[in-house]
Amino acid sequence: MLLKSPVVFHPPQETCINRQPRRAHIESCQISLTLPRLQPVNGFRMNTEELKGRVAVVTGGANGIGRATALLLAQNGAKVVVGDYRLRSENDDAFRSLGIEQRQVDVRREAELQTLIDFGASFSGRIDILVNNAGIGMVKQIGDVSEADWDACIDTNLKAAFFGSKHAIRWMQADGRGGCIVNIASNAGILPRAHDPVYSISKQAVIGLTKSLGLCHSKDKIRINAICPGPVGETGMMNDDLDKQPDRAAAIKQFIEASPIARAYGRMIHPSEVAEAVLYFVKDSAVMVTGTFLTIDGGKSLGVPPKP
Numbered sequence: 001m002l003l004k005s006p007v008v009f010h011p012p013q014e015t016c017i018n019r020q021p022r023r024a025h026i027e028s029c030q031i032s033l034t035l036p037r038l039q040p041v042n043g044f045r046m047n048t049e050e051l052k053g054r055v056a057v058v059t060g061g062a063n064g065i066g067r068a069t070a071l072l073l074a075q076n077g078a079k080v081v082v083g084d085y086r087l088r089s090e091n092d093d094a095f096r097s098l099g100i101e102q103r104q105v106d107v108r109r110e111a112e113l114q115t116l117i118d119f120g121a122s123f124s125g126r127i128d129i130l131v132n133n134a135g136i137g138m139v140k141q142i143g144d145v146s147e148a149d150w151d152a153c154i155d156t157n158l159k160a161a162f163f164g165s166k167h168a169i170r171w172m173q174a175d176g177r178g179g180c181i182v183n184i185a186s187n188a189g190i191l192p193r194a195h196d197p198v199y200s201i202s203k204q205a206v207i208g209l210t211k212s213l214g215l216c217h218s219k220d221k222i223r224i225n226a227i228c229p230g231p232v233g234e235t236g237m238m239n240d241d242l243d244k245q246p247d248r249a250a251a252i253k254q255f256i257e258a259s260p261i262a263r264a265y266g267r268m269i270h271p272s273e274v275a276e277a278v279l280y281f282v283k284d285s286a287v288m289v290t291g292t293f294l295t296i297d298g299g300k301s302l303g304v305p306p307k308p
């Protein structure tokens with residue numbers, strides 16, 4: 001399949017507050033539902049229909065990175081099904097206006113994942129895109145980690161990505177047309193962190209899963225890639241973390257200073273900037289890209305940033 005028209009985007013605006021809604025019908029929704037305005041430059045026409053006719057399932061799509069991804073894929077023409085164990089009524093208007101379906105699922109249960117993915121396939125007889133995004137943090141040292149903690153983190157972050165892939169691959173193989181799976185891993189998947197060993201292990205394994213399944217299913221034209229975000233603001237995961245800090249403002253500053261680009265711009269990564277990477281992976285222009293990962297971390301994983 002050929003790329004229809006190359007598009008070059010202006011970078012997102014500096015702050016989330018200044019971001020303009022991309023579509024008028026999202027204007028009435030709260031600011032966290034908006035995406036940066038992407039404008040075509042150099043005379044190229046922006047193609048917002050490239051994913052038309054494709055079905056995408058996004059796990060954990062009710063909030064944060066998953067929500068931004070669901071909105072962006074739908075804005076680019078995909079029929080999107082969001083699965084999340086905590087559906088949020090504040091998404092209803094924006095999701096409805098883009099035709100996004102919502103289903104309550106616990107991704108730790110294979111049977112529920114299968115039901116979600118089969119529901120997605122009911123729209124066109126196939127699944128084109130799966131985004132394994134649902135995830136939870138686990139800030140505990142080994143001595144404090146119970147078996148239940150381990151199961152909660154590994155089952156949500158890793159087992160769900162495996163069994164979600166299993167059921168999506170079944171549909172992608174069925175007609176020989178293939179598909180795309182994008183796993184939301186983490187910076188912790190390439191740079192393990194001392195404060196959250198179980199989370200770091202889960203995300204390193206997600207990168208292993210990406211490479212292994214990417215290798216197994218290239219023959220089926222199924223591409224499997226991962227994204228490794230650094231600290232992303234306006235997410236439940238980040239807010240949970242910040243809520244535990246004695247000085248929230250100081251903690252935000254620390255997150256920003258850990259990434260050289262974030263420090264240069266004086267802000268955290270926005271969920272929509274991770275969503276743009278998902279969009280890249282699932283577009284036909286990335287047809288030769290599989291088994292790899294892309295860091296969206298403001299350079300955090302490059303090393304210790306220079307002193308200010």
Ligand SMILES: NC(=O)c1ccc[n+]([C@@H]2O[C@H](COP(=O)([O-])OP(=O)(O)OC[C@H]3O[C@@H](n4cnc5c(N)ncnc54)[C@H](O)[C@@H]3O)[C@@H](O)[C@H]2O)c1
Pocket residue numbers: 059060061062063064065066083084085086105106107108133134135136137156184185186187228229230231232233234235236237238
């Ligand atoms: N926020 C960050 O800084 C950051 C950095 C790197 C990676 N990530 C990864 O990004 C992904 C998305 O997280 P986020 O930051 O947007 O956080 P978030 O909390 O805003 O979103 C996670 C979503 O997953 C859902 N979820 C959690 N457990 C579930 C389960 N068992 N079944 C169904 N849904 C479930 C939650 O309800 C929530 O809507 C996660 O995999 C996370 O590990 C986040």
